[in-house]
Amino acid sequence: MATPVKVYGPTLSTAVSRVLACLLEKNVQFQLIPVNMAKGEHKKPDYLKIQPFGQVPAYQDEDITLFESRSINRYICDKYGSQGNKGLYGTNPLEKASIDQWIEAEGQSFNPPSSVLVFQLAFAPRMKIKQDENLIRQNEEKLLDVYEKRLGDSQYLAGDEFTLADLSHLPNIQYLVNGTDRAELFTSRENVGRWWGDISNRESWKKVVEMQTSPPPS
Template identity: 75%
Template sequence: MATPVKLYGPPLSTAVSRVLACLLEKDVQFQLTPIDLSKGEQKKPEFLKMQPFGQVPAFEDENISLFESRAICRYICEKYPEKGNKGLYGTNPLAKASIDQWLEAEGQTFNPPSSVLVFQLAFAPLMKLKQDETLIRQNEAKLSKVLDVYEKRLGESRFLASDEFSLADLSHLPNAHYLVTATDRGEIFTSRKNVGRWWDEISSRDSWKKVVDMQKSR
C-alpha cells in the first residue's frame, strides 16, 4: 500500500478545502491533520519548515513538501494522472493551457473580491468583528464584473475551460460555497442564468459534498 499523502489544515479553510476536493476527485489516499489557527499552530517552527509563510495548507508526499493550494492541486493531478478523474487537469497541452488560464482568472480576478466578501460577510460576524460596508460594496461590484464575464463564457461552454469539469471549476468552489450558503449575497451567483446553472452542477459533485460534510463535522 502506498503511503497516503498528508494535508495539514482545517477543512473550513477555503484553501484547504480546495485541495481536499482535488484529492477526492483524483481518488488519492490522504491523511488530514487539523491545524488549530486560533492557537497559532501554523506559526510553530515545525510547521514553518513546510509552509514558510505560516498559512494553511501544507502538503507532504513522501519526502517532498508543498504549499499554496493551486500548486498542490496541479501537483496531485500531474503525479497521479491515472487515478480518479483523469481529465481534471487536461490530457494535452491545449486543454492544460485552457484550464490554466481560468485557474489564473480565479486566482487573480475572482479570488480577491470573493475572499474579502467571505471574510466580511461570513467570518467577521462569527469573530464578533465589525463589518466594513464600504469594503463590502466595493468588492461586490468587482465580483459582479467578474461574474458577468463568466456568464458570457458559460453561455458558450458547459464549464469554464471546456465542456468537461476541471480544476478551473473546482478552484472556485470554496469561496462560492461560503457566499451562496453562509451569506445573504448568494444571488450574485444564482441570479445569473449560466453562472447559476454552473454553480448547481459543480457544487453537487460527490467530491465537494464530501468536503462540505468534513467541514460540518469539524
C-alpha cells in the first residue's frame, strides 16, 4: 500500500483546503497534520525546513517537499494522472494551457480582491477588528464581470469539464458565500451563480467543508 502523502496546515486555510480538494478529486491517500499558527508552529525551525516562508500548506510525498497550493495541485495531477478525476489538469497541451491561464487568473486577478473580502467580511468580525468599508467596496467592484461573461460561453472556466481552474476558486468563494452577508455577489449573477452551485456540490468539496466544520484535534 502506498504511503499517504502529508499535508501540513489547518483545514480553515484557503490554501490548505485547495490542496485537500485536489487530493480527494484524485483519490490520493493523505495525512493531514495540523499546524497551530496561533502558537507560531509555522515559524519553528523544523517546519521551516519544509516550508521556508513559514506559511501553509507544506506538502510531503516521500522524499519530495513542496509548497504553494497551486503548484502542489499541478504536481498531484501529473503524478497521479491515471487515478481519480483523470481530466482535472487536462489530457493534452491545449487543455492544460487553458486550465493554467485560469489558475493564473485566479491567483493574480481573483485571489487578491477576494482575499481582502474574506478577511474583512469573514475574519475581521471574529477578531473584533473594525471593517474597512471603503476597502470592501473597492474590492467588490473588481471581482466578477469577466467570470459572468466567460461562464456564459462555457459550463466551466476552462471548457465543459470541471478542472483545477474551477477547483482553485472554491476556498475563497466558500467563505464569501457561506461566511459573510455578501453571498449575492455570486448568487445574484446568472452564470456565476449556476457555476458556483455546480462546483460547490462536488463530493470532494463537500468533504473538505465537512473537515473544516469538524477539524481534527491539534
